[in-house]
Amino acid sequence: MYRSDSPGLSRLLTPILQRHGRDATRLLQILREVQDACHSVPAGAIDLVAAHLDVPRVNVEGVAGFYSFLSAHPAGEYRLLFSGNITDQMLGKDELMQYLCNKLWVEPGRLSEDGLVSVDSTSCTGMCDQGPAALVNGWPLTNLDHNRLDLIAELIRSRKPVADWPPMLFEVADNVHRGDVLLGQPFEPGAAIRATLARGAKETLAEMDKSNLRGRGGAGFKTASKWAFCHAAIAEEEGGVICDVGGQPERFIVCNADEGEPGTFKDRVLLNSHADLVFEGMTVGARVVGASKGFLYLRGEYRYLLQQLEAVLKRRREAGLLGGNILGQTDFSFDIEIHLGAGAYICGEESALIESLEGKRGRPRNRPPFPVTRGYKGRPTVVDNVETFACAARIAENGGAWFASIGTAQSTGTKLLSVSGDVARPGIYEYPFGVTVRQILDDCGAQGRSYAVQVSGPSGTTISWKEFERKIAFEDLPTAGALMVFRHRRDLFQAARNFADFFAHESCGFCTPCRVGTQLQKKILEKIQSGHGTASDLEELKRLGHILKTMSHCGLGSSAANPVLDILEKFPDMYESKLKAFAFEPAFDLDGALETARKITGRDDEWAHL
């Protein structure tokens, strides 16, 4: 264990601290590196970081305790985290994880005796089309099977550094099966910026407006309005208006690449193969709203993309597409910085994301004020999804009318869909809006045996086979991009349980309805699973769902009951077949819970049983 006065720890941390300087917004980035160096964030490191940044110790401890990839206790030289999404489970994740644990003589969730390795589950790592997946010290492992786990166990036992593991273990495929205007057409870096500069910022905003582009993160807010609000916003603080530059507040462009919704992996593909398009969209946005600084908030699970993304940024700077005087325009400077997350689904919520960017716990803010008026550091900030920026670049290049001609009237353009689950060809499909679920299922090889589809991840909608004619569009089935397919005979109750566990784990704990409600929801499903469920528990689930929906502070809580109640409503037999009685049943095995005490006391009398 490291102590704050241990010279070893200080030697380890000094280079990290020096590299980041004394800027408290770097706190999360610092702690990530501390975790890498020490395999945990020890108490001594918290002291050192707090002293270095000159912030209260409790702030550092609060951040360290918030993110799942930071751990207070040693997590081992090798930390394996299996992706716990339902699609991974359907591919045999539970059995594989146990197999690896047995091989390594380690209990799930515990550090091995020699401190070498720990194996645990984490939320979806965004590799649903090539699962079962896991992370080893943050690097993604895909297509896991027994053979690969044998190899991995061997590599761990021989203490081979992860950097020297065979590259084939880390191969991540794009699996694009259908491309359209985003993925299917070539893009020349700089084209959208040139078009924007030629047209003018105001005119580009007009084109955005004409295109009727709506946010691709799922909520569907009109992007042109968001940009216009941000452009027009006056940043105010108590006691006056904030003026950073030339009588104007500084403005920020933030790209939300915290793709945490289980079953979604389209942003991963965009950033891997079309990063120029995304950065270009951000740069166009910067020109329109008048921002000089942008952030890409990259989820921790995608850190393997960091190096190549930095390389793209470097290349763009060298080409004059980023940095000072973009394309020779003296009044246009814009640069992009990449921030890494550390395993927190809630940071996909825009105000929580901004908090996290500022180096704090990812706790959603009260809205209004919205980020467009009061965002990063209290300044007007545009937060858009990766795909939204990619669309924006295309619109800047080809015009709004062109974009508006694709899709439906209310949902223009195309949508990237991440398809996973029981299909022959999981991966990315780009369709114009308005495509029916049935069409997608046919194209991805679900072969007419699909039973249910979870649209837009756990927080979205569960649809049954009766609803396959419904359309992917904001006016019918809005989606952030996930489509998880379940074939006939799949136990959807397991999906409901998986999603309930997910929300209980990811609740940020700030508001009581969500913190407690998601736990109660999880407990009731566990009760039903263990054979103690009754009809009254189903009523309780509905009541609880209503509280979650109406009383939660942010979207996480208000959508946490969606899959549980959707499946209950559309597939009631999935629950009812597991119920024991109509009346009440205790939540646990009463007699069984006395067994330990019977053993300790050696009693077996009448009063020692229930």
Added chain:
Amino acid sequence: MSERSGRGPHPIPLPHPQGASPPGSRCFAATTARQAGEGEGEAVSPAGDAKKIRIATCSLAGCFGCHMSLLDIDERLFGLLELVEFDRTPLTDIKHCGPCDIGIVEGGVCNAENVHVLKEFRKNCKVLVAIGACAITGGIPALRNNLDLWDCFQEVYCYEGGLECGQIPDDPELPLPFDKVHPIYEVVKVDYFLPGCPPPADAIWKFLTDLLNGREPKLDYEMLHFD
């Protein structure tokens, strides 16, 4: 003190809405009571006065703090006693609960005996109320849920200071503890939850008077927040 004296004696807002109608037909807000239906006015109280509502209370794995808070309704107790009578409570020292209208349970479930008491309450009480943090969540006693039961026994019976030749007892008279302390809703169906540690006397009073008047109990924000 001024706040207390300013409160003054509480009027007893307990009208009998249907005049002399038997209490069994009174609409308790709980479904169990409603299901009894109108006209089934069979004796709710086996003891003499058929008009009185019969209440039982007990403390399982609790500290009796909620009972103290109940006593803290002070002079209003006299008014209450006009309308209710007590079955099993620490006040009457009755050991087993008979048929009652309202059962009030303090404390969580930590051992086998708690389950017997709780089940007896559920069987006999039309409306069962979980009062206080321990009954609702397990509360302070549930802090031991993070400890190994074996360690608990060792600590108490073998290592505790002042013990000589300590050994773990196996007397059947001692209630056998569960692995963990549970909230009571995990063992029986609970109709109402009255939160607080303990709930303030005014909250208990409001809750009881609502119930006795056949209203759905409702506590205002002021009675639910503690800071």
